[in-house]
Each structure stands twice: as C-alpha cells, then as structure tokens.
Amino acid sequence: MRILLAEDDPDLSRQLKASLQDAGYVVDHAPDGEEAHFLGDTEPYDCVILDLGLPKIDGVSVLERWRRDGKTTPVLILTARGAWSDKVSGFDAGADDYLTKPFHTEELLARLRALVRRAAGHAQPLLVCGGVRLDPRAARASVNGEPLRLTSLEYRLLHYMMLHQNRVISRTELVEHLYDQDFDRDSNTIEVFMGRLRKKIGTERIETVRGLGYRLKPLHNEVSEI
Amino acid sequence: MRILLAEDDPDLSRQLKASLQDAGYVVDHAPDGEEAHFLGDTEPYDCVILDLGLPKIDGVSVLERWRRDGKTTPVLILTARGAWSDKVSGFDAGADDYLTKPFHTEELLARLRALVRRAAGHAQPLLVCGGVRLDPRAARASVNGEPLRLTSLEYRLLHYMMLHQNRVISRTELVEHLYDQDFDRDSNTIEVFMGRLRKKIGTERIETVRGLGYRLKPLHNEVSEI
DNA sequence: CAGAGCCCTAAGGAAAACTTAAAATAGCAT
DNA sequence: ATGCTATTTTAAGTTTTCCTTAGGGCTCTG
Incomplete structure (x- = not known):
C-alpha cells in the first residue's frame, strides 16, 4: 500500500511519515505543490494525503488538475481548524475525505483504512x-x-x-x-x-x-x- | 437522490430536512434508532445521515447491523464535538464520513455530494x-x-x-x-x-x-x- | 433406415414502451 | 390571498418489440 504525503510542515511530516510506516504503508513525501503534482502524476499511489496550505501550488489546484486528468486515486485533505470554506471547495474539487488539524493519528489511520477499502471495493464481477x-x-x-x-x-x-x-x-x-x-x-x-x-x-x-x-x-x- | 436523516433533535431535524430538500434531495426522517434501522433496511437510500446519539438504539449499533447485513449505502455520521474516539469506532463500524456538531450546512452538503458521487464510482465532481x-x-x-x-x-x-x-x-x-x-x-x-x-x-x-x-x-x- | 431429437423460419398476438394532450398541482408574483 | 405560469401527473391511443407457437426439414443414433 503506497501513499503520497504532501505536507510542508517538516515536524508534522516526519511524525506522520513514521506513523504511516509503522502502520505498514510505503510513504513518499512531497514538501510542496509542484512536487506533489509531479509525483501524483507519475507514481501509482493507493491514496494521497494532501495538505491544502502547500507552497508553490496550493492543494486544491493540485487536486483539480489530477481530477481533470482523470486520476481517481482517493485523496484525503488536511486543513487548518476553522477553515471550513476550504473544505467545501476541496470536496467539490474531488476530495474523498477531510481531516482538520490538529488530529489524532489514530483517526487519520482509521480514515485511511476506510478510503483504501472503498477504493479497492470497486472490482466488478465480469x-x-x-x-x-x-x-x-x-x-x-x-x-x-x-x-x-x-x-x-x-x-x-x-x-x-x-x-x-x-x-x-x-x-x-x-x-x-x-x-x-x-x-x-x-x-x-x-x-x-x-x-x-x-x-x-x-x-x-x-x-x-x-x-x-x-x-x-x-x-x-x-x-x-x- | 433520496436520503435518510436519522436525528433526534427536532429543531435540527427540521432545519436540516428543509436545507436538504432545498438542495434537491428527497428526505425521509427517522427520530430514533429503531425507526432508522427499519427504514434503512427497507428503503433504498443513496445516503444516510446518522446521528450517533439516537434514542432506543444508538447510531453505531444501527450502522453495525446494516453493515453486517451487507448494506453498502454510504453513511455520514454526526457526532458531538470532541468525541473523537466515537469517530474511530464509527469508522471501523463502516462509516464513510464524519461531521462534528456544530457544523455549517454548506459543509454537510459538500460532504454529501462527495459521498454520493464516490458511491457511484466517480472521482470527478463534474x-x-x-x-x-x-x-x-x-x-x-x-x-x-x-x-x-x-x-x-x-x-x-x-x-x-x-x-x-x-x-x-x-x-x-x-x-x-x-x-x-x-x-x-x-x-x-x-x-x-x-x-x-x-x-x-x-x-x-x-x-x-x-x-x-x-x-x-x-x-x-x-x-x-x- | 426409422424414429426421436433437434433446428429453422415465419407469423400471430400480447405486452411494453412511446406520444400526445389535457387535467391537476405547485410555485410565484402581484 | 388570488390568479397566472410552469411543472408534474394522468390517461388514452399508437407504435414497436419480441415471445411463443407450429410445422416442415434435418441429423444423429440404435
């Protein structure tokens, strides 16, 4: 299970990456929107964790581009507390889930499980x-x-x-x-x-x-x- | 698009039902867990909005029963602020999304759009x-x-x-x-x-x-x- | 080689779907 | 409220589709 973590805060990134790896995921890290967009475009991730406040290109734009290009990878968005209007635009840009900072790592993991399970459940009997x-x-x-x-x-x-x-x-x-x-x-x-x-x-x-x-x-x- | 709203607070129920109908949904309302379980079992909803603090049978139990019976209808859970451990157990019981009270109606609508769209297998908002x-x-x-x-x-x-x-x-x-x-x-x-x-x-x-x-x-x- | 089992064709008839128009209802502005 | 308009529903008549039947011919098997 391979995950892209797009987050600019170095401390949070390190901590999250560690937790995710502990939980058995393979994690790539993108510190800005440009890198995130590039990686998401070229590598086949099972899920993307996307911070909205990224340098260079903001999260919503990255997401919109992916969706426009037909990418269907599940995306979980991270956002600062109270920025609920971001959430609305993020959802409408094609996000699959949302989490408000600060959050409990355990909740993030639960949401990830749900996302991946859902994405995998798409096999149709032919x-x-x-x-x-x-x-x-x-x-x-x-x-x-x-x-x-x-x-x-x-x-x-x-x-x-x-x-x-x-x-x-x-x-x-x-x-x-x-x-x-x-x-x-x-x-x-x-x-x-x-x-x-x-x-x-x-x-x-x-x-x-x-x-x-x-x-x-x-x-x-x-x-x-x- | 037909929705089940399982919520006991009469004021909130009325207000939500009105907003949902304005947004073009067909809404059935269940004021307690028993009714919610029954309706969810018999009618084909596109999405369920489920309050965790329901009388008679609590939300998580209702959800667990549905999932055990093989129901895959997307469920969005409403919960009181700060009860994040509920969220984890709720997710693991098969919830698809979470919203903490109090919330903006617009955010609920955005999440609903995302859920319905996802359930149908579309990542794109368009x-x-x-x-x-x-x-x-x-x-x-x-x-x-x-x-x-x-x-x-x-x-x-x-x-x-x-x-x-x-x-x-x-x-x-x-x-x-x-x-x-x-x-x-x-x-x-x-x-x-x-x-x-x-x-x-x-x-x-x-x-x-x-x-x-x-x-x-x-x-x-x-x-x-x- | 005779008879049973199977294949093919075409047409009758019935059910399903379409069209249209008018009646009922809901929504809106006065 | 009241009437006007737009939308939804009902209803009836028409068209289309296709399921079934039946009969003649063919093929395999004993």
Missing part, C-alpha cells in the same frame, strides 16, 4: 468465456469487443449459461431458471432461443449434447484465455 | 457522459457546451442516470430514488419524463432495454466501452 463477455452490473454483453444486442430472454439465457459454462445444462434446468413455475413443458422456446443466441455469439460456442442439453464453452483456439 | 455534462454543485447541465434548460425532475432524473451511466436502471429504481415512500407504482411518469429528457439531450443517448429499464450512454462515436 463473466468471461473466450471472446464472450458479460457484465451483469451493466446488463450488457459483447463478443470480441463488439457489443451484443440481446433481448431480455436472450440475455438471461446467456447469463445463466455463462455462470455455468463448460457444464451441460438441461432444457429443464434452463426453463426452471428462466421462467416461473407454470410453463408448458413441451414447448420449443428454448430451442428457438438457442438458435437466436447462436446466431448472435457464434454457433460453435454452444454445443448440443443430444438427449441432455447444451454446453457453453470457449472456442478451441480461445481456451488458453483466462 | 459528471460527463459523452457530450453531456452535469455539474452537481451548480445544478447545471449541458450538451455539447450548450446549456440545458431542465425542470427539477428532469434534472434529478438526468443526475441519477449520469451517476449510474452505462448501467441499466429499472423504472422501479428510478421511482425509488426520485420520490419518497408513497408513490403510485403503476403510473407512466417515468416514461413521460424519459421522452422529455430524450428530446432535450438527444434520443440516442438513452437506450431502452425492454423489460429491464433504461441506460444512459455516450453516443457511438463519442466513446466505446467493454
């Missing part, structure tokens, strides 16, 4: 099967990067099969998961939809296992992927 | 989706630099969709976040407003996903994803 990708959060799928245009049932079918890829899935199982209880057992909808799906993602990708069901799998030449 | 821009601070939006003239509901609709762009958002989700508890479920307001928004920002930008909802996305030539 289903992949060869060149086929499905993002359940976005309700969207693609083949070889090309977005797929799927109807509701087609999507649900693909979703279920991606969740259970490489396994043979019976027609009954599919029906049970795609429809509610009462559904005409001897209907051929599943077959029809298999046909449509195949047409959209490539026939080869869904194998028919006669008498048992269907299996979704990557193409032969794709198997090595992920 | 929401961008292709040629559409929305500045939550100024409550302004534009298309290709051209300022948009939006009514209150149109704006809130666009705001919510920009926070969750590229994701399919159901009619239900929209209704739940744009209105408070009692709203007629089978009404077609959302459809009507989608029509109006589309007329203003361009039909292509809002894709309807039949049976699921709507998705706001950049135009084809503006960006490609997945």
Whole structure:
C-alpha cells in the first residue's frame, strides 16, 4: 500500500511519515505543490494525503488538475481548524475525505483504512468465456469487443449459461431458471432461443449434447484465455 | 437522490430536512434508532445521515447491523464535538464520513455530494457522459457546451442516470430514488419524463432495454466501452 | 433406415414502451 | 390571498418489440 504525503510542515511530516510506516504503508513525501503534482502524476499511489496550505501550488489546484486528468486515486485533505470554506471547495474539487488539524493519528489511520477499502471495493464481477463477455452490473454483453444486442430472454439465457459454462445444462434446468413455475413443458422456446443466441455469439460456442442439453464453452483456439 | 436523516433533535431535524430538500434531495426522517434501522433496511437510500446519539438504539449499533447485513449505502455520521474516539469506532463500524456538531450546512452538503458521487464510482465532481455534462454543485447541465434548460425532475432524473451511466436502471429504481415512500407504482411518469429528457439531450443517448429499464450512454462515436 | 431429437423460419398476438394532450398541482408574483 | 405560469401527473391511443407457437426439414443414433 503506497501513499503520497504532501505536507510542508517538516515536524508534522516526519511524525506522520513514521506513523504511516509503522502502520505498514510505503510513504513518499512531497514538501510542496509542484512536487506533489509531479509525483501524483507519475507514481501509482493507493491514496494521497494532501495538505491544502502547500507552497508553490496550493492543494486544491493540485487536486483539480489530477481530477481533470482523470486520476481517481482517493485523496484525503488536511486543513487548518476553522477553515471550513476550504473544505467545501476541496470536496467539490474531488476530495474523498477531510481531516482538520490538529488530529489524532489514530483517526487519520482509521480514515485511511476506510478510503483504501472503498477504493479497492470497486472490482466488478465480469463473466468471461473466450471472446464472450458479460457484465451483469451493466446488463450488457459483447463478443470480441463488439457489443451484443440481446433481448431480455436472450440475455438471461446467456447469463445463466455463462455462470455455468463448460457444464451441460438441461432444457429443464434452463426453463426452471428462466421462467416461473407454470410453463408448458413441451414447448420449443428454448430451442428457438438457442438458435437466436447462436446466431448472435457464434454457433460453435454452444454445443448440443443430444438427449441432455447444451454446453457453453470457449472456442478451441480461445481456451488458453483466462 | 433520496436520503435518510436519522436525528433526534427536532429543531435540527427540521432545519436540516428543509436545507436538504432545498438542495434537491428527497428526505425521509427517522427520530430514533429503531425507526432508522427499519427504514434503512427497507428503503433504498443513496445516503444516510446518522446521528450517533439516537434514542432506543444508538447510531453505531444501527450502522453495525446494516453493515453486517451487507448494506453498502454510504453513511455520514454526526457526532458531538470532541468525541473523537466515537469517530474511530464509527469508522471501523463502516462509516464513510464524519461531521462534528456544530457544523455549517454548506459543509454537510459538500460532504454529501462527495459521498454520493464516490458511491457511484466517480472521482470527478463534474459528471460527463459523452457530450453531456452535469455539474452537481451548480445544478447545471449541458450538451455539447450548450446549456440545458431542465425542470427539477428532469434534472434529478438526468443526475441519477449520469451517476449510474452505462448501467441499466429499472423504472422501479428510478421511482425509488426520485420520490419518497408513497408513490403510485403503476403510473407512466417515468416514461413521460424519459421522452422529455430524450428530446432535450438527444434520443440516442438513452437506450431502452425492454423489460429491464433504461441506460444512459455516450453516443457511438463519442466513446466505446467493454 | 426409422424414429426421436433437434433446428429453422415465419407469423400471430400480447405486452411494453412511446406520444400526445389535457387535467391537476405547485410555485410565484402581484 | 388570488390568479397566472410552469411543472408534474394522468390517461388514452399508437407504435414497436419480441415471445411463443407450429410445422416442415434435418441429423444423429440404435
């Protein structure tokens, strides 16, 4: 876990750096806004602790530049007591958290934990099967990067099969998961939809296992992927 | 944007609720921990403002229960001046931000903006989706630099969709976040407003996903994803 | 090679979404 | 307060989408 500490007060800097290192972080120190901006731009930090009253370039400006450049690293801002209007502008510039000096080191550490935890919790479950990708959060799928245009049932079918890829899935199982209880057992909808799906993602990708069901799998030449 | 305000002081509650509503939020109020826990459990809020000194069940306990149940709604905690050890335990219980009483309403609003924005995964204070821009601070939006003239509901609709762009958002989700508890479920307001928004920002930008909802996305030539 | 299992196509029909206009409500200034 | 305007909601009519059905042809297997 690597942290950028942008703070000009030498005493506070030394003390904070020590505490952070004790807590297991790797710490780089920037004594002014110019250095802070440069480091934040070039190095991949997990979090930045940014004092607003920095020499050369002030903290809010540094932050604004980063955000304008698309940096999303979490930033915790330090500010002097009572300068609450700084806070407002800092937040609106894209800060993720604030701390007023003087503060207890323990509180800073707690806030850091919260920030990093939050930033890391951004992993989204993306289903992949060869060149086929499905993002359940976005309700969207693609083949070889090309977005797929799927109807509701087609999507649900693909979703279920991606969740259970490489396994043979019976027609009954599919029906049970795609429809509610009462559904005409001897209907051929599943077959029809298999046909449509195949047409959209490539026939080869869904194998028919006669008498048992269907299996979704990557193409032969794709198997090595992920 | 729908918010739960859990605060027992009647004066402060009234004043805060008014300020929040002025700022365009839909606000539900819980005067004690029991009510707060119940509402937070049943309604989908975009953010919770939680006083630690609540009657019946105290704030930290309420928060702990939510987190144990897997709730990830951002929570901003209000606490009395000087009780900083509360903060630490509150953070570790899963709070996302802290504010010490007394505070400036403007600061609370700034922190709320930051929280909501962060929860949606945006570091930038300015929401961008292709040629559409929305500045939550100024409550302004534009298309290709051209300022948009939006009514209150149109704006809130666009705001919510920009926070969750590229994701399919159901009619239900929209209704739940744009209105408070009692709203007629089978009404077609959302459809009507989608029509109006589309007329203003361009039909292509809002894709309807039949049976699921709507998705706001950049135009084809503006960006490609997945 | 016969029969079961599967695939394909096209069209009917129903649900979902869109459009429009008018009624209801809220907001604002007089 | 009162009326005027802007906004929101309701409601009805229209269009679009796509789920389902059914029938003929194909393929695999015993």
